Every structure is written in structure tokens, then in C-alpha cells.
Amino acid sequence: MSFSIRVAHLYGDLMNTYGDIGNILVLQFYAKQIGVTVTSKVVSLEEDFQADAYDFAVFGGGQDFEQSIVAKDLQTKKKELIKFIEQNKPLVAVCGGYQMLGKYYVDAEGRKLPGISAMNHYTEQQHEHRFIGDILIKNAATGQEYHGFENHQGVTYLGENEHPLGKVLKGYGNNGTDGTEGAVYKNTTGTYFHGPIMARNGNFAVHMMFQALETKYPDTDFTEMKNQVQISGY
Amino acid sequence: MSFKSNLATMAGKSSYWFLHNFMGGGSSLPGKITTKIDPDVLHEMGKNYDVIIVSGTNGKTLTTALIVQVLQEKYDKVLTNKTGSNMVQGIVSTFLESSRPTAGKKGIAVLEVDEANVKPIVEQLRPKMFVLTNIFRDQLDRYGEIYTTYQKIIDGIKLAPDALVVANGDEAIFNSKDLPNPQVYYGIKHQAATDDRKAAPNTDGVLCPVCQHIIHFHYITYANLGDYFCPHCGFKRPDLKFSVNEISAKTPTNSRFMIDGHAYQIEIGGTYNIYNALAAYAVGREVGINPTQIKHAFETNQRIFGRQEEINVAGKEVTIILVKNPVGTNQVIDLLATESEPFSFIGLLNANYADGIDTSWIWDGEFERLPNMNIKQFETGGKRYRDITLRLQVAGVPAEQHRIQPDLEKVVADIPNMPTKKVYILATYTAMMQVRAILTKKGYIKGVKK
Ligand SMILES: [Zn+2]
Numbered sequence: 004m005s006f007s008i009r010v011a012h013l014y015g016d017l018m019n020t021y022g023d024i025g026n027i028l029v030l031q032f033y034a035k036q037i038g039v040t041v042t043s044k045v046v047s048l049e050e051d052f053q054a055d056a057y058d059f060a061v062f063g064g065g066q067d068f069e070q071s072i073v074a075k076d077l078q079t080k081k082k083e084l085i086k087f088i089e090q091n092k093p094l095v096a097v098c099g100g101y102q103m104l105g106k107y108y109v110d111a112e113g114r115k116l117p118g119i120s121a122m123n124h125y126t127e128q129q130h131e132h133r134f135i136g137d138i139l140i141k142n143a144a145t146g147q148e149y150h151g152f153e154n155h156q157g158v159t160y161l162g163e164n165e166h167p168l169g170k171v172l173k174g175y176g177n178n179g180t181d182g183t184e185g186a187v188y189k190n191t192t193g194t195y196f197h198g199p200i201m202a203r204n205g206n207f208a209v210h211m212m213f214q215a216l217e218t219k220y221p222d223t224d225f226t227e228m229k230n231q232v233q234i235s236g237y
Numbered sequence: 238m239s240f241k242s243n244l245a246t247m248a249g250k251s252s253y254w255f256l257h258n259f260m261g262g263g264s265s266l267p268g269k270i271t272t273k274i275d276p277d278v279l280h281e282m283g284k285n286y287d288v289i290i291v292s293g294t295n296g297k298t299l300t301t302a303l304i305v306q307v308l309q310e311k312y313d314k315v316l317t318n319k320t321g322s323n324m325v326q327g328i329v330s331t332f333l334e335s336s337r338p339t340a341g342k343k344g345i346a347v348l349e350v351d352e353a354n355v356k357p358i359v360e361q362l363r364p365k366m367f368v369l370t371n372i373f374r375d376q377l378d379r380y381g382e383i384y385t386t387y388q389k390i391i392d393g394i395k396l397a398p399d400a401l402v403v404a405n406g407d408e409a410i411f412n413s414k415d416l417p418n419p420q421v422y423y424g425i426k427h428q429a430a431t432d433d434r435k436a437a438p439n440t441d442g443v444l445c446p447v448c449q450h451i452i453h454f455h456y457i458t459y460a461n462l463g464d465y466f467c468p469h470c471g472f473k474r475p476d477l478k479f480s481v482n483e484i485s486a487k488t489p490t491n492s493r494f495m496i497d498g499h500a501y502q503i504e505i506g507g508t509y510n511i512y513n514a515l516a517a518y519a520v521g522r523e524v525g526i527n528p529t530q531i532k533h534a535f536e537t538n539q540r541i542f543g544r545q546e547e548i549n550v551a552g553k554e555v556t557i558i559l560v561k562n563p564v565g566t567n568q569v570i571d572l573l574a575t576e577s578e579p580f581s582f583i584g585l586l587n588a589n590y591a592d593g594i595d596t597s598w599i600w601d602g603e604f605e606r607l608p609n610m611n612i613k614q615f616e617t618g619g620k621r622y623r624d625i626t627l628r629l630q631v632a633g634v635p636a637e638q639h640r641i642q643p644d645l646e647k648v649v650a651d652i653p654n655m656p657t658k659k660v661y662i663l664a665t666y667t668a669m670m671q672v673r674a675i676l677t678k679k680g681y682i683k684g685v686k687k
Binding site (some may be wrong): 012015016017019020021022023024025028029031032046047048066067068069072136137152154195197199202203208235 | 433599
């Protein structure tokens with residue numbers, strides 16, 4: 004049997020500020036090791052997003068201007084995106100993408116823009132200050148540590164039915180006060196880890212890849228494939 | 238000149254004289270002394286000059302040097318800020334160091350100006366012309382949004398509404414705002430406008446400034462530059478007054494092309510440098526210098542292209558190229574694709590402040606093109622060798638051709654054993670400085686000796 008993962012690169016032409024595309028490249032890299040095909044398509048402004056057409060989604064961060072345009076268009080994809088998430092399909096959302104999946108976010112100019120409430124967090128803006136630097140977190144469920152780089156002015160607070168991606172060991176995380184970083188709801192992960200969170204954290208990439216495969220092929224036992232993968236995280 | 242300005246100029250000049258003769262330097266300190274006494278001093282000094290300002294995020298330095306070269310075909314002396322001091326104080330220093338133009342005759346000045354310094358400079362000097370190269374996002378900036386950067390530049394341009402704006406017509410953002418100024422555009426028009434394509438997903442600045450849909454291109458020269466159009470509202474590239482109509486040959490060290498039907502060549506590779514030459518051509522034509530004189534200017538002083546020096550390391554021809562962001566890296570990768578001989582590739586990544594502390598940008602570099610080139614050996618190193626190593630692995634570089642060597646001393650020691658005569662080193666700023674220091678210590682680079 005041959006396996007495949009179809010990736011939706013949400014607004015890949017507008018929301019790709021910090022190498023977000025690396026997540027897709029790395030997914031392809033690990034999938035190749037186990038003979039799984041990965042195809043990727045940019046789904047952008049005024050383009051149809053069908054939950055059933057994809058097995059994995061990546062949603063990056065953008066410049067303020069681009070984000071304000073995307074925030075409007077995203078409302079037209081809201082229903083299908085929520086369907087996608089509710090079907091337990093993995094979605095990795097970084098920075099702006101993470102903020103927009105929540106209830107609302109306030110941008111650098113103080114405008115409050117609605118998200119799609121697929122998750123229950125919300126994002127405010129801090130004044131004249133940004134969280135910039137290396138970050139290290141630990142995931143409570145798996146004990147895995149993830150490291151990366153954060154650079155954000157938005158401060159995010161988690162809501163109902165979601166738990167943090169990790170506890171902050173070094174850095175700021177969601178808001179610099181409650182020690183949380185990112186948000187996980189079903190198989191959707193939002194995070195402030197710049198761009199290629201999956202590149203620097205091979206363990207996380209492989210975890211998300213098998214979530215996609217197990218959701219798509221529920222009757223297949225992937226244990227052997229899991230043992231085959233060589234993780235090159237750094 | 239007011240008494241205060243006069244005094245300020247004297248103080249500045251004597252500090253320049255002091256620094257120059259006793260400290261062996263002096264680029265912006267005299268400027269600091271002068272502007273402290275009278276901030277209007279630039280205004281006083283600038284009155285004697287016709288000023289051309291060159292701004293944009295990339296290519297300012299070479300474009301400025303090329304414009305100077307072209308203008309020298311007509312003017313005896315062209316004032317310019319050579320040291321790369323492109324902020325207010327550095328420019329004050331530039332004027333202080335120069336001797337006054339002959340009485341009753343205006344001099345000409347070509348100044349490279351940092352994007353955020355255009356406005357304060359224009360407030361003091363009434364320029365006759367602005368030259369705009371491009372606007373790319375700089376990873377070192379806090380957020381460095383292209384729109385805010387452009388806004389900073391036009392806030393300055395609007396203060397001199399009579400000045401001619403000579404802008405890169407292939408850059409959509411330069412066509413996005415109405416300016417009171419007269420404007421002309423230059424660009425590359427070497428292909429028919431028949432194709433309809435979008436930029437690669439990870440390209441910045443692809444929203445139509447009029448209707449906010451994704452812009453399309455008939456062709457792309459690099460990044461988001463090219464013959465753009467918006468299928469939604471009809472926004473499109475403006476008419477080009479000056480254009481490259483053919484790119485005849487490209488190698489890493491030479492480019493041959495036609496502008497308005499005249500053949501030119503420059504001793505440097507890279508499409509971005511063809512744009513720089515084109516900008517200089519446009520300025521030359523606007524001030525009445527003819528195409529033959531411009532050709533002469535491009536071929537006269539080859540040293541201005543000398544940024545990518547070739548270093549002989551035990552018989553290997555080593556070229557070190559600075560990389561710091563995706564657009565620049567992709568230009569370099571483009572350059573390597575024009576190399577006809579087999580070569581070795583070394584990628585060195587540091588993440589100190591001067592390099593940019595966030596290394597995410599490497600994922601936007603088109604390293605996937607490397608395995609298709611005639612590269613016999615790859616080596617990765619530097620403080621963040623893990624990042625760059627994985628990047629090349631993901632790009633498909635075969636493990637058996639790929640050495641991993643974090644220690645830069647050892648990287649340099651490996652060079653003589655590389656399987657090719659040519660070696661290209663791509664390095665971030667501090668990695669490049671470290672490698673140069675090692676090469677100097679080993680005697681491969683001759684230090685400045687007295
Ligand atoms: Zn349009």
C-alpha cells in the first residue's frame with residue numbers, strides 16, 4: 004500500500020515571514036524516509052479550501068498589512084477549516100496563523116481583528132515591547148523538549164479546551180507571564196516558534212506526520228514505520 | 238553661511254584633519270562634532286551642490302559607485318560618501334572632507350542614504366534626483382515591513398517635489414503611491430509578456446497595492462521583481478524609460494547585456510548587479526551622458542566591483558560571499574548556477590547579533606537547486622552548523638559528499654584537500670570575518686602592512 008499526505012499551505016504566498024515553508028520541506032524529508040508521498044498546494048485569497056482535499060495544513064505568520072487582508076479572507080474558509088480541525092487532521096499554525104485561529108487578535112496598530120474561533124485563545128498587543136529570542140519548552144504529555152526562536156509583539160491567552168504546547172523553560176512564550184507556550188486542540192498546534200518549528204524539532208515533526216497518517220489511515224499499524232524514521236532534530 | 242555654521246564647519250574640518258592625520262581614520266566622528274554645534278550645517282554646505290540621493294534596501298553601495306563612475310564622464314569632481322556612512326552624520330562628514338567647488342560653480346554629489354535617513358537628509362539638502370533600487374525585508378530589522386520602509390523613503394521624497402524620481406519599475410511597491418514628483422522607471426524587458434505566473438510561495442510583497450489581490454507576472458527576474466500585472470484590477474508595470482532588452486551572458490564574474498540596444502558588460506555576476514548598472518545608466522542619460530560614455534564608465538575602473546575577491550589558498554581559488562537573508566542568498570545561488578567549472582561549496586552559519594540572531598530565513602533559501610549543480614563536495618560549519626547542515630540534507634545534498642565541520646579553523650584546513658580548484662564559501666557576517674581572520678593569520682590574505 005502506498006501512503007500520501009496532501010498539505011494545504013494556507014496563504015503560503017502571504018503568510019511566510021520567517022521560513023514557515025521549512026515545515027513543509029521537513030515533512031517531505033521525513034516522509035521520504037518511509038516512502039510516503041507529500042504533495043503541497045498553496046491555498047490563498049479567494050481560493051476554495053475543502054477540508055476533504057487535505058490531510059495536513061500549515062499556516063504561517065505574515066507582515067501586518069498582509070495579515071489584515073488574510074484575516075478578512077479567512078472568514079470565508081472558516082467552516083471548512085473548523086471541519087478540518089474537528090476531523091483531527093493536523094494543522095501547524097505559527098505566529099499570525101496561530102493568532103487567527105483564535106477568537107480575535109489586536110494588531111500592531113491597535114486594530115482588533117476577529118479570528119475564526121476554531122480555538123479559544125485570544126491575543127492582545129503589548130506596547131513598545133517585543134518578545135525576541137531563543138526559547139525552550141517542555142511538553143507535559145510526551146516529556147519532549149522543543150527549542151526555537153520567538154519574535155512577537157502579540158500576547159496570547161489560552162481559553163477553554165486547549166492546553167499549551169509546552170511549559171516555558173527559557174524565553175517568554177504566549178504572554179511572558181503564565182509560563183505557557185503555544186496551544187494544542189485536537190491535532191492542531193498553534194505556536195510562536197518561528198517558521199520552521201518542525202525543522203529544529205524533528206521529534207515534533209515526526210509526531211505530527213504520524214498524526215496525519217493515523218488520521219487518514221486508521222486501520223494501518225504504523226509502529227514499524229515509526230521505528231524506521233531517523234530524527235535529525237537539532 | 239551663518240556665523241554658527243561657519244564655526245561648526247571649522248570645528249568639523251579640524252577634527253577631520255586631526256583624525257585623518259593622527260588616528261588614521263575618521264568617517265563619522267567629525268560629522269558628530271559638527272552637527273552638535275549646528276544641525277543646519279548640512280544645509281549650508283549642501284547649497285553648493287546638485288545632490289542625487291540613492292536609497293533602497295539592497296544594492297545602494299554599488300549603484301552609488303556606478304553612478305559616480307558614470308558622472309565622472311561629464312564632471313571633473315563628484316562628491317560621494319565612499320565609506321558607506323549613509324546616515325546624517327556620515328554625510329555631514331562627507332561634505333566636510335571635500336574641498337569647496339570652484340566659486341560660482343555648483344558641484345555634484347551622489348549620496349547613498351539609509352532608508353530611514355532620507356527625510357532628515359532631504360530637510361537639509363534639496364536633492365535634484367532620487368534613485369530607488371528595491372525594497373526587500375531585512376531579517377535584522379525588528380519587523381522590517383516593506384511598506385513602512387517605503388513610507389519612510391517617500392516621506393523624504395515628498396519634501397522635494399521638484400526632484401526627479403528614478404525608480405526600479407520592476408518593483409511594484411515603487412508604483413503604489415502617487416507622488417508629486419516627476420518620475421521615470423527603469424527595468425528589465427528581455428522576455429515577451431506572454432506568460433502568466435505567480436511568484437514562489439515564500440516571496441514577499443506580492444499583494445496588488447490597488448486592490449489587494451495577488452499580483453501575477455509575465456516573467457520574474459528574481460524575488461518579486463519583474464513584469465508584474467494584476468489580473469483583477471489591471472494594475473501593471475509602468476512604461477520603462479530605460480530598459481535592459483537582452484541578457485547575453487552571465488558568469489559568476491561577468492555579465493553582458495543590452496540597454497536600449499547598446500551592448501554593455503560589467504566584471505561582476507548576478508542579475509541584481511545588472512539592475513545596479515541599469516540604474517546608473519538611467520541617471521547618466523538623465524543628466525545628458527551618452528551611451529558610449531556610459532560604456533566607457535562601466536569598463537574604466539574595475540575595482541569598484543571588487544567586493545567578491547578571490548583568495549588563493551594553497552592553489553585553490555576561494556571566493557567568500559556574504560549571505561544574510563533569503564533574497565540575497567537566492568541571488569548568490571543564482572550566481573553559482575552560472576559557474577561552468579566544477580566547484581566545492583562551503584556553508585557557514587553563525588547567529589551573533591551582526592548575523593541576525595534568528596536563523597529561520599535559511600528555509601526560504603533555494604538550496605534545493607544545489608544538488609543539480611556541478612558541486613563535488615559540500616561542507617557545513619559555524620556556530621549554527623546544525624541548522625545549515627539539516628537545511629542542506631533536506632535540500633537533497635547526498636550524505637557521501639557532505640562533510641560537517643563546526644570548527645572554522647578546521648574548515649579552512651580542509652580547503653587544500655577539496656576535490657575542485659574552485660571553492661565557494663557562503664557565510665554570514667561574523668563567520669565571514671572569522672574565516673578571513675584565519676586566512677590572514679595563515680598568510681593567505683595579505684594584511685595591510687606599512
Ligand atoms: Zn489589483
